[in-house]
Amino acid sequence: MLLVILSVVIIATFFVIAARKQQLVPGKLQFAGEAAYSFVRNSIAKDIIGGRDFMKYVPLLFSLFFFILVNNIYGAIPLIQLPTFSHVGGAYVMAAIVYITWIAVGIKKSGLKYFKLATVPTGVPFYILPIVVPIEIISNFLVRPVTHSLRLFATMLAGHLIMMISGAGIEFLVMQENVLLKGASVLVLGGAIAMYMLEALIMVLQAYVFTLLTAIYIEGALHADSH
Amino acid sequence: MNQAIISAATEGGTNPLVPNPWEMLVVFAGFAVLMYVVVKYVVPMFEKTFAERAEAIEGGIAKAEKAQAEASAALEEYKQQLTEARTEANRIREEARAEGAQILAELKEKAAAESARITAQAHTQIESERQAAVVSLRAEVGTLATTLASRIVGEALSDDARSARVVDRFLADLENQNAGVAK
Numbered sequence: 314m315l316l317v318i319l320s321v322v323i324i325a326t327f328f329v330i331a332a333r334k335q336q337l338v339p340g341k342l343q344f345a346g347e348a349a350y351s352f353v354r355n356s357i358a359k360d361i362i363g364g365r366d367f368m369k370y371v372p373l374l375f376s377l378f379f380f381i382l383v384n385n386i387y388g389a390i391p392l393i394q395l396p397t398f399s400h401v402g403g404a405y406v407m408a409a410i411v412y413i414t415w416i417a418v419g420i421k422k423s424g425l426k427y428f429k430l431a432t433v434p435t436g437v438p439f440y441i442l443p444i445v446v447p448i449e450i451i452s453n454f455l456v457r458p459v460t461h462s463l464r465l466f467a468t469m470l471a472g473h474l475i476m477m478i479s480g481a482g483i484e485f486l487v488m489q490e491n492v493l494l495k496g497a498s499v500l501v502l503g504g505a506i507a508m509y510m511l512e513a514l515i516m517v518l519q520a521y522v523f524t525l526l527t528a529i530y531i532e533g534a535l536h537a538d539s540h
Numbered sequence: 541m542n543q544a545i546i547s548a549a550t551e552g553g554t555n556p557l558v559p560n561p562w563e564m565l566v567v568f569a570g571f572a573v574l575m576y577v578v579v580k581y582v583v584p585m586f587e588k589t590f591a592e593r594a595e596a597i598e599g600g601i602a603k604a605e606k607a608q609a610e611a612s613a614a615l616e617e618y619k620q621q622l623t624e625a626r627t628e629a630n631r632i633r634e635e636a637r638a639e640g641a642q643i644l645a646e647l648k649e650k651a652a653a654e655s656a657r658i659t660a661q662a663h664t665q666i667e668s669e670r671q672a673a674v675v676s677l678r679a680e681v682g683t684l685a686t687t688l689a690s691r692i693v694g695e696a697l698s699d700d701a702r703s704a705r706v707v708d709r710f711l712a713d714l715e716n717q718n719a720g721v722a723k
Contacts, residue, residue: 314562325577332586335585337589339589376574380574400559401558402560402567406568463557
């Protein structure tokens with residue numbers, strides 16, 4: 314839990330220092346900060362939400378991306394080795410924030426009619442609607458926050474477990490009397506290193522996926538009438 | 541390491557999908573603080589820098605465009621001035637040529653008149669001199685011829701009136717002969 318607070322301090326400090334100088338020709342630190350900020354701002358917010366009103370959601374997307382990224386990368390740092398979201402609570406909180414946000418955006422944009430827009434697709438023959446509408450309700454309002462949170466939680470927990478099991482497996486094999494079994498620990502170590510690389514990739518990827526999905530949900534809520 | 545596995549295994553009874561409320565609280569609070577910092581400082585500062593940079597670049601482009609427009613306007617003006625100067629020069633040259641031709645013509649005319657005048661004057665002078673010569677010759681030739689004839693004839697032709705008549709007749713004959721030859 315201290316790690317969560319530490320992540321907030323790391324992100325806030327880094328970006329405030331990077332942004333503070335506001336030079337037209339950026340230094341190295343400012344350039345790195347701008348590149349990271351521009352990634353979320355342009356590649357996620359602007360490309361998905363688009364045009365006029367993406368700026369309103371940049372702070373949320375930016376905070377989500379780097380909060381999740383840093384908390385995930387904890388899992389790849391030796392001695393810490395614990396991604397925050399391998400405990401489900403944090404993932405629930407993040408998904409709930411996003412869930413409330415996009416529903417609020419939808420209601421603010423279209424009023425209560427938003428729920429009709431979000432669940433009754435246009436252009437579908439009326440006799441299929443009894444099937445489609447329940448599916449839409451379940452997928453949009455019930456399954457979406459669950460998958461959104463569990464995707465993050467499950468990947469982090471699985472990665473964490475794999476690293477722990479690899480470590481325990483290596484320890485177990487090294488303790489064996491049989492030389493061949495001792496030697497087999499090298500194979501496990503090789504596999505563990507490969508998994509470590511894969512996990513590092515997944516940590517970054519999941520932060521990106523979580524933020525990207527948030528942007529997609531917000532965009533869907535903003536433009537519910539055209540979906 | 542074994543301890544961790546064992547403790548995880550003994551916790552196996554608890555469902556991993558059930559969250560720890562304290563953890564949720566910490567994550568929520570941490571995220572809220574981060575959002576506050578991002579909304580309050582990070583995003584405005586980055587956006588301000590981006591806006592300033594865009595303005596600097598666009599301002600530079602606008603300035604360059606303005607300078608270019610001014611330069612081409614000046615070039616246009618110079619070209620026009622050059623054309624005007626060329627036209628002016630041509631006009632002046634034409635004028636000078638015309639004037640020169642006129643002066644030349646005038647001079648020619650004047651020279652012709654002068655030469656005509658000189659010729660006429662010479663003619664008059666020659667005529668008058670001829671007349672004078674004729675008169676003096678008439679007198680002198682008469683006297684000389686009379687003297688000569690008186691000497692030859694031995695007879696004094698002192699009678700002036702008579703001798704003058706003879707001379708006149710002689711000269712008239714002579715003139716008549718000359719006129720006949722001239723015709």
